[in-house]
Amino acid sequence: MAHIIVVGNEKGGSGKSTTSMHVSTALARMGHRVGTMDLDLRQQSLGRYIENRHAFCAKKGLALAIPAYVNLPDIAPEDVPQGTNINDHRLALAVQSLEPESDFILIDCPGSHTRLSQMAHAMADTLITPLNDSFVDFDLLARTRPEDGSILGPSVYSEMVWSARQTRAQAGLPPIDWIVTRNRLGSQQMHNKRKVGEALGKLSKRIGFRVAPGFSERVIFRELFPRGLTLLDLRDTGTDRLNLSNIAARQEVRDLIKTLNLPGVTVKF
Template sequence: MAHIIVVGNEKGGAGKSTVSMHVATALARLGHRVGTIDLDLRQRSLARYVENRDAFIRAEGLALPSATAGSLPGVNGTPPADEDAAPLLQQAVAALEPGNDFVLIDCPGAHTPLAQAAHALADTLVTPLNDSFVDFDLLARIDPSGEKVLGPSVYSEMVWTARQRRAQAGGRPIDWIVLRNRVGSQRMLNKDRMEKAVANLSRRIGFRVAPGFSERVVFRELFPRGLTLLDLGDTGVRQLSLSNIAARQELRDLIRALDLPGVHVTF
């Protein structure tokens, strides 16, 4: 059985697709077979990234390790009926599992039946979180000081339900990882409060905290060609900038923090 990685958060703009692109490509470059499913049927950022990569490889005659794209059977841009969401996703995952070590599912930034079904399938759940209390509110309610957690919020409750369903089905526990994403380089009061609040909540509701990506142009500028910074050497770039080197280290730290089975970081 392939290990299923779900990248999810009900809020848009948290960097889910950016994380998905880089994790999928990093695993492929480490020699693993990776299948992907993009559940954002309207925006399709991850699906287009895979298409862009395939097109660039053909045009340039390169042999770059790549993930493969799966899809929901019979679904062309229109969300399926609520009762069909879970069976269709299970079919899509089942089609990818035999030929892959990992199946990565990128969820939309909304609460949908497809996203709910994906969370229940997750072996590893990755939740990118912008360094903002606006985003944190999806995980938990806090007091006005930003220091006391009052209780779980809507997304945490959805993950709790997914964990219960998985336990009832006899599955392995979900390894839930929250990434503090787009963290600013300057030390600020809000940044300190966010760090304390996330650490406090992780102990209360059971997730691990891992480093995400800083706000760097390189994480987005290669999208039209379907590339990541790991591919630059294969495309003729011989000298990385300091920003690119720092970005590579952030990706290395992220893959290590995910602690996926059989994955040894060598880039």
Template structure:
């Protein structure tokens, strides 16, 4: 059975698609068979990333290890059982078709609450939640007091993850391993950065997630998207000498993959 990695939260601009593409491509480069799904049926940033990569490979003649991207299958509404949701069927059919031949399935969720996202979270063996290092984004996980010290209550997203965990427990599946990634950390050790770290540590113990290192804000990520490339492809496309920023970003990806603790993955880049 494939190990399912779901990248999700309910806020746009946190770097979900960048994380999805880099994790999926890193796993493919390490020799794993990786399938990819994008549940943001309107924006499809992850899907566009994969399409850009396919086009670049075709034009350049290079061979780059890549995840296998798939659109959700269409479903005849007449085939649905009474009360069955069409999105449930589309996602379940996609996963069922990909599981036998995949080591990993990476699913990128939209930055909003949708039925597809809700169902995907219940399928997650590993849930990755990228979070910009800001109390605005922290509100996605929990509400806090005006001083940023006391956690008042979990947010609706945390409650959705809790419900997904309950569904998995009822089905006899193993618990979700939930990792919150701190993205776009400031370079300086500012007071807000320290408060965010303390708040995340407190919340992690309360609702059950691990924290992991994400990506700093770097121009390279925006530059790579049109060609569908990742940090690991730079030397293959003719970049002979990585600059300091690129080397640092590559190490961030290495640290991220290590933090996920995925089964059977030995980092070799």
């Protein structure tokens, strides 16, 4: 069976699609068979990313590794098994279509709570939750006391992950390996960075996730989107010399893939 990677939280703008594209492309470039889908049915940033990648490669005559991509199938209500939610059935069919040809299936979730996102989390063998390095995003994971920052309890997203873990346990599936990545870590604001880091460290032990460095705020991520490229593709597209920012960003991708510790994956870039 394919190893399912879900990238999600319930807040937009945290870097989910950037993370999804770099993780799926990195795995494809290392020779793994990768299938993807985007459950943000309105914006579909990951789907657009891969569409742009196909178009750029065709225009330039390049043979870059491209993850497979499928949309959720359209299903007539009368074709849904009795007692089954139509979106559950659509997601299951999409996964089934990718699984025979995939070592990994990556699912990019929307920045909101939906039935599809909830079901995808229950499918996750590995869950990546990108988080902007601020207490605004931290509030998605836990409620804190304003006076001293102490943790009062899990928040809405953590409760959804807990529900997904229970669903998997009842089905006899292995537990979710949950990784929270700290995106947009600033070189300044060291006090805030330290406080967020301490809070994440305490919460990780309480509700069971691993903390990993994510991606810094870099213009290059936005510049590459129209061509469907990642930092790993630059040399293949004629960029002979990488600047220091690009090299650092490439190392961030490498560090994330290593931290994920995915089955059968040896980092080679």
